[in-house]
Amino acid sequence: MRLPRPFYRLPVRFDAATLRAEVAALPPSAWAQHPNQIAGNSSVRLISVDGGENDDVSGLMRPTCHLAQCPYLRQVLASFGVVWSRSRLLRLAPGAVVPPHADINYHWFNRVRLHVPIVTRPDVRFYCGDTCVHMNAGEAWVFDNWRLHRVENPTPEERIHLVADTSGSAAFWQLVAQGETTNASIHELPFDPAALDVQPLTERAELAPVMCPAEVDLLMLDLRGELVSSSESPASRAQLARYHALLDAFCRDWRQAYALYGTDREGWPAFAALRDNIRRASRELAEGLMMRTNRVAAHEVLEARVLRVMLTPEADLRPRAPGTRIRSSLVAADHGRHSEGARLREPVFIIAAPRSGSTLLFETLARSQHLFTLGGEAHELIEGLPELQPGAPNVDSNRLEADHATESVAARIRAAILGKARNAAGEPIPATGEVRFLEKTPKNALRIPFIDRIFPDARYIVLWRDPRENLSSIIEAWRSGYWKTYNGLPGFEGPWSLLLPPGWREMKERPLEAIAAFQWDTTYRIVLDDLGHIENERWTAVSYAQLVGNTAATIRDLFEFIGVPFDEAMERYVQSPLPLSRYTLSAPEPGKWRRNQALVESALPTVMHTWQRLRAVQFRGGDQAGTWRGTTVTLRSDSHTVR
DSSP, rough: OSSSSSSEEOOOEEEEHHHHHHHHSSSSSOEEETTTTOEEEEEEEEEEEEEESSOSSOOOOOOOOOOOOOHHHHHHHTOOOEEEEEEEEEEEOHHHHHHEEESSSSTTTSSSSEEEEEEEEEOOEETOOOOOOOOOOOEEEEOOTTEEEEEEOOOOEEEEEEEEEOOOOOHHHHHHHHHHHOOOOOOEEEGGGTTTTTTOOOOOOOOOOOOOHEOOOHHHHHHHHEEEEEEEEEEHHHHHHHHHHHHHHHHHHHHHHHHHHTTGGGGGHHHHHHHHHHHHHHHTTTEEETTTTOOOOOHHHHHHGGGGBBTTTTTSSSSTTSSOOOOOTTTOOOOGGGTTTTEEEEOOOEEEOOOHHHHHHHHHHHTSSBBBBBSOOHHHHHHHHHGBBHHHHHHOSSSOOOOOOHHHHHHHHHHHHHHHBBBBBBOOOOOOOEEEEEEGGGGGGGGGHHHHHHTTEEEEEEEOOHHHHHHHHOOOOOOHTTEEEOOOOOOOOOOEEEEETTTGGGGOOOOHHHHHHHHHHHHHHHHHHHHHHSSSGEEEEEEEHHHSHHHHHHHHHHHHHHHHHOOOOHHHHTTTTOOOOOOOOOOOOTTTGGGGHHHHHHGGGGGHHHHHHHHHHHHHOOOOOBBOOOOOOOOOOSSSSOO
């Protein structure tokens, strides 16, 4: 939450010794690694979604089993009389830091973070903007987390704070204001043995499927109030004006769509299209635009504060929050929306490891009005069926075999596609005729036998990326916390990010670089083995380097392979550099993987064999500029030479 001052110390004080005793009594297993993988940072979840071991910020908040063991912590939280969202104990190891960052996402627009230091030393410093403070044990502080802030613990002891999120009541904010007066009396709150059953209030409200126009307007207005250009040139001022116009036009179109559909599922594709259109336009137009206070890039704030939360995962046809079962809304779609005369022919599946560039390829191919999609990664298409979710009988990972594709499962998946798919113009599948469907979900790389049982004529585009780049990107994805997919996996501490290959249990207590290499290597090893059972004319391979380095020729070849017209509109589109994909974490740059060079190179030997197999397929016949469709090839791991 943006505040007038960097720091506010509230006129309350708690018994730090009692708090330290409660924290010391927690078992070591209660401490989890920081969700962004920041070295030396760990936490104990006190209030979380469904009271589980997760770091999510959206959902039904409940006290965890750890908070149940800490009666004084409950009294401290309850004493403020506010409703709490995600709340944790945050521990900073000796010599560790919290690097500079600004909290820009939707969660923080209306919430502030309360700090109650429990274990600290005078040399621990908290920086916010250009102000630095030390927070004494037992005090209570709030700060402006919209500004850049960081923490340093140069001491030989750990630092532990109670850190709790709330929007705050009127009385709470009056208390904050009182703390700034010189004659404010300090209210002491010792432990009360008679209040062992007290419980803090926790958030129960959940997001609507579609954000209402009034909230969109509010978020955009606040963003525009902070919007500045890195230059004062006439061209920059004109760009800034165009960006304001873009945001204003979007708000008007969103309101019109809401007036037409409300939150009805019929309108979800239209809302998603509006959101995706401004996402693409903003990435190009926002170059050089930033926030006045914290200098964060304008598009990054638009993405985190607005675009990612305008539609819930259900309405966006993407996976639900980690650790929750996915309701079968997609696969239970109204089958009457399509005619029995429509038939799926040769559906196209992009097969790739996560963070390999598959979204960029998908978004490029999906511009063709001859292809129909579900709007993005259709995790729910398969995992919307409870019997196909990891943890169901005979499903231990994202790996699915042909036997999982029962007649009932196949019928529901086909019906979901026919009932929900749209082309680039937003048009539904026609009542009759043959339909070409395009899908891209990294988990599908582990499901080729399953997919092939349902669609025996399916075509597969295998996309791969130099593992040095890909491993680095996977590491960054885990650190970011944006791609958490599963929580509470047996024997695995903390949330799991990205796809879940078979053998994941062996990754217990392994370093992040080993997990990234495991995900990359296992994915492509399984893909190559599975392709050995697929007719060569039904699959092709292309590298990310080809996609970005020789875009026009590569896309033209792929359209030829899938048998879809490469029309003039597509020809014009691929003549220019491709825009960043919707899931870009940071802008690409040459040698970016070297940010994690030591980690990547330590893991690289474990993926070399699979990397050689991919190169053998990719570069068969010496043609390294285009894609290849083989004529005779053996790809199984026991005999992988190309013939």
